[in-house]
Amino acid sequence: MSDLFQKAPEATETIVPPAERLGGRRLHVRRGVHRAQVLRHIALMVVTFVMLYPLLWMVASSVRPNSEIFQHAGIFVDTFDFSHYPEGWNALSHPFSTYLVNSAIVVLGTIIGNLVACSMAAYAFARLRFKYRKAAFAIMLITIMLPFHVLIIPQYVLYSQLGWVNTFLPLIVPKLLATDAFFIFLMVQFIRGLPQELDDAARIDGAGHIRIFGQVILPLMIPALATTAIFTFIWTWNDFFSQLIFLTDPSLYTVPVALRQFIDAQSESDFGAMFAMSVVSLVPLFLIFLFGQRFLLRGIATTGGK
Amino acid sequence: MTALGELRALGTGQRRHAIDSDTRDNRAAAGFLAPWLIGLLLITIGPMIASLYLAFTDYNLLENPRFIGTDNITQMLSDERLASSLGVTFTYVLVSLPIQLAVALALAVVLDRGLRGLAFYRSALYLPSLLGSSVAIAVLWRLVFGKEGLFNAFLGIFGIEGPSWVASPDTALGTIMALNVWTFGAPMVIFLAGLRQIPRQYYEASATDGAGKWRQFRSITLPLLSPIIFFNLVLGVIGSFQSFTQAFIVSGGTGGPADSTLFFSLYLYQEAFASFRMGYASALAWLLLLIIGASTAIMFWTSKWWVFYNE
Numbered sequence: 094m095s096d097l098f099q100k101a102p103e104a105t106e107t108i109v110p111p112a113e114r115l116g117g118r119r120l121h122v123r124r125g126v127h128r129a130q131v132l133r134h135i136a137l138m139v140v141t142f143v144m145l146y147p148l149l150w151m152v153a154s155s156v157r158p159n160s161e162i163f164q165h166a167g168i169f170v171d172t173f174d175f176s177h178y179p180e181g182w183n184a185l186s187h188p189f190s191t192y193l194v195n196s197a198i199v200v201l202g203t204i205i206g207n208l209v210a211c212s213m214a215a216y217a218f219a220r221l222r223f224k225y226r227k228a229a230f231a232i233m234l235i236t237i238m239l240p241f242h243v244l245i246i247p248q249y250v251l252y253s254q255l256g257w258v259n260t261f262l263p264l265i266v267p268k269l270l271a272t273d274a275f276f277i278f279l280m281v282q283f284i285r286g287l288p289q290e291l292d293d294a295a296r297i298d299g300a301g302h303i304r305i306f307g308q309v310i311l312p313l314m315i316p317a318l319a320t321t322a323i324f325t326f327i328w329t330w331n332d333f334f335s336q337l338i339f340l341t342d343p344s345l346y347t348v349p350v351a352l353r354q355f356i357d358a359q360s361e362s363d364f365g366a367m368f369a370m371s372v373v374s375l376v377p378l379f380l381i382f383l384f385g386q387r388f389l390l391r392g393i394a395t396t397g398g399k
Numbered sequence: 400m401t402a403l404g405e406l407r408a409l410g411t412g413q414r415r416h417a418i419d420s421d422t423r424d425n426r427a428a429a430g431f432l433a434p435w436l437i438g439l440l441l442i443t444i445g446p447m448i449a450s451l452y453l454a455f456t457d458y459n460l461l462e463n464p465r466f467i468g469t470d471n472i473t474q475m476l477s478d479e480r481l482a483s484s485l486g487v488t489f490t491y492v493l494v495s496l497p498i499q500l501a502v503a504l505a506l507a508v509v510l511d512r513g514l515r516g517l518a519f520y521r522s523a524l525y526l527p528s529l530l531g532s533s534v535a536i537a538v539l540w541r542l543v544f545g546k547e548g549l550f551n552a553f554l555g556i557f558g559i560e561g562p563s564w565v566a567s568p569d570t571a572l573g574t575i576m577a578l579n580v581w582t583f584g585a586p587m588v589i590f591l592a593g594l595r596q597i598p599r600q601y602y603e604a605s606a607t608d609g610a611g612k613w614r615q616f617r618s619i620t621l622p623l624l625s626p627i628i629f630f631n632l633v634l635g636v637i638g639s640f641q642s643f644t645q646a647f648i649v650s651g652g653t654g655g656p657a658d659s660t661l662f663f664s665l666y667l668y669q670e671a672f673a674s675f676r677m678g679y680a681s682a683l684a685w686l687l688l689l690i691i692g693a694s695t696a697i698m699f700w701t702s703k704w705w706v707f708y709n710e
Contacts, residue, residue, distance in 0.1 A: 130514070147540075330533070
């Protein structure tokens with residue numbers, strides 16, 4: 094194998110001299126590179142296809158008649174049967190729209206909470222000099238890695254004494270208090286990258302910290318805010334544990350808790366409906382993926398979120 | 400720098416230039432940090448202390464906690480379900496995480512260096528990571544590996560009649576590990592970002608010296624990527640020890656068959672929110688914290704020998 098593989102195709106293009114000056118060996122190497130690229134693409138296509146296959150199968154199964162679902166490993170549908178969607182929509186104690194709306198409320202609340210509270214804390218950590226700053230910052234970093242198990246039981250006791258069980262408050266209020274420290278850290282990183290001169294200029298113009306934060310830093314940190322909003326959306330939409338324990342009234346069920354009912358309530362005979370509602374529950378995530386992946390991928394690459 | 404890097408830097412006294420003696424921003428900081436501080440005290444530190452206390456009590460949520468000393472710890476020592484949940488969780492972490500990271504690294508290396516269509520592959524391979532922790536995918540997994548699921552339909556092509564993989568104690572955990580490996584996209588994206596930081600000249604120079612691809616991978620890529628590998632490993636260990644959703648859905652909340660998918664978090668959930676043994680569950684939570692803390696400490700300690708920081 095040639096070491097030229099390491100180079101980007103653009104680079105190879107500029108290195109290779111005009112055709113008439115080419116020796117046979119050069120041409121050969123280049124063709125070899127080309128072939129290796131093709132092989133690499135074929136291998137990657139196969140891997141990608143295999144990885145996405147279960148998803149395609151799920152979508153295909155959601156529009157197949159029940160009798161055919163488990164006879165087919167294929168993803169091409171002969172007889173389309175869309176009846177699983179209305180069936181699944183109404184299969185549980187409430188129409189699926191109820192669960193979607195509940196999830197949307199929780200997601201919206203958590204996004205607002207994370208954006209407001211984490212950006213405030215991030216500004217303080219990134220730009221202000223204060224007593225115990227280092228210690229506070231270290232504590233904040235440690236809380237990112239703290240397993241929620243050591244908190245959840247006393248939190249549950251606290252929220253049930255406040256009468257918050259079976260409301261959305263236990264899912265939203267903590268976010269207004271910046272408990273998702275991961276996002277504080279993400280924003281601190283971002284603010285540190287903004288030139289300090291901007292703050293100084295605003296300060297010379299007489300701006301205080303509130304105005305510097307609101308009118309200088311916040312508008313500039315929109316990419317970090319977008320990343321936060323997107324990650325919060327995904328994590329909250331997928332979150333199961335806390336929604337499972339805090340929401341026991343079926344009219345308050347969010348999408349994950351509702352989907353779970355398909356498994357234990359029903360005799361699992363109506364697989365089509367189960368597939369259909371699984372697909373419905375993934376659509377918002379997929380849309381986020383389509384439109385927000387720039388922020389998503391950058392956010393993962395710099396901070397390690399999932 | 401990652402959160403881990405920051406902590407390391409704080410620990411080793413780097414970033415000394417941050418002047419803490421200048422205290423003119425104290426009042427503003429108190430304002431900006433107020434929500435965070437309230438949350439830290441009421442929702443993090445307070446519950447943590449309470450949980451530590453509850454770990455030494457018998458508490459069912461209805462009556463007041465009754466202090467029972469170290470009884471919960473004694474009970475843990477002879478708790479067979481705890482032992483099997485530890486076995487399941489450690490197997491999951493020790494087997495599926497290395498495979499997941501190896502796959503992520505391999506694909507990142509293949510994707511690196513200006514491959515056309517990189518953006519497409521990266522996004523497509525990342526998609527499972529984004530969906531993987533959802534209930535919907537766990538539901539799908541249950542059906543893929545069921546008696547008449549996709550996986551057996553595939554095996555059927557070769558004339559093999561497979562069992563229900565989720566219903567057999569020998570294979571149920573394997574299906575959940577497969578799900579974890581399937582979500583290799585997130586660490587892959589992190590690896591890709593790390594690979595981009597490695598100066599291309601290193602490869603060119605070593606190629607001139609006659610190094611082959613494998614040698615380059617071992618002597619350039621691996622050492623220079625070791626901080627990223629370490630980062631992915633620490634994140635992966637912390638996250639995997641806490642896995643819950645997939646095991647809950649695949650086993651229908653039981654951790655079965657025969658406790659073969661009884662993840663630690665699932666056992667803790669059952670004890671706390673199904674049996675309402677809040678005291679014992681708190682003790683379990685602290686055991687988990689100690690396990691994760693010890694694992695992280697061991698990884699940091701061994702990192703001296705295999706992680707190379709380019710400082």
